[in-house]
Amino acid sequence: MVVNIEEILEGGLELDKEIPSELLDQALLADGKGTGFRARGAPRLAARLTKVSGGVLLEGRLSARLVAPCKRCVTEVDLDVPVDFTLNLVAHPAPGSGEAAEDKPGVRAGSFSLEEADEERFDGRTIDLDPILREQVLLALPVTVVCEEGCLGLCTLCGQNLNERQCGCERKPPDPRLAKLGEIKLN
Numbered sequence: 025m026v027v028n029i030e031e032i033l034e035g036g037l038e039l040d041k042e043i044p045s046e047l048l049d050q051a052l053l054a055d056g057k058g059t060g061f062r063a064r065g066a067p068r069l070a071a072r073l074t075k076v077s078g079g080v081l082l083e084g085r086l087s088a089r090l091v092a093p094c095k096r097c098v099t100e101v102d103l104d105v106p107v108d109f110t111l112n113l114v115a116h117p118a119p120g121s122g123e124a125a126e127d128k129p130g131v132r133a134g135s136f137s138l139e140e141a142d143e144e145r146f147d148g149r150t151i152d153l154d155p156i157l158r159e160q161v162l163l164a165l166p167v168t169v170v171c172e173e174g175c176l177g178l179c180t181l182c183g184q185n186l187n188e189r190q191c192g193c194e195r196k197p198p199d200p201r202l203a204k205l206g207e208i209k210l211n
């Protein structure tokens with residue numbers, strides 16, 4: 025989806041659009057490496073673009089409905105992942121197209137300081153939202169997916185889903201030091 029910056033008027037430009045689920049699936053494939061996540065339908069994008077000195081401030085929210093396997097028992101889990109982002113799109117016109125926009129540090133748009141926003145470049149005329157959305161979806165993915173906090177996982181010996189029933193295999197009790205590792209949240 026491309027926004028021409030002439031569409032952004034004084035009061036900003038509000039977007040409320042359905043994003044094709046293919047765009048999400050492309051992002052989730054991550055250049056063939058795969059993230060384990062798949063889209064469950066087309067998400068909605070709510071975004072606001074505001075012209076600021078030297079560029080455009082983009083504030084967006086995508087509600088991505090995804091599915092991914094539980095890390096412990098491999099059951100598919102439905103997830104609603106909020107993808108919130110604020111980006112400072114800095115105009116970098118091609119060389120020779122006139123005076124380059126000067127970045128003024130600390131310019132304020134409303135109550136928001138541009139210094140706090142991540143920066144992306146664009147050519148000064150059009151903003152392609154697709155690569156931005158793909159990147160933001162990847163950044164928002166949860167590190168660990170479990171079907172429920174108390175998921176018992178699969179038996180390491182016979183593969184039985186222990187949430188459904190105990191299999192009776194004699195498994196060694198898990199090393200308490202390793203169990204601690206499993207509780208560490210990376211996010």
Ligand SMILES: [Zn+2]
Nearest residue numbers: 094097171175
């Ligand atoms: Zn599970």
Ligand SMILES: [Zn+2]
Nearest residue numbers: 179182191193
């Ligand atoms: Zn077993």
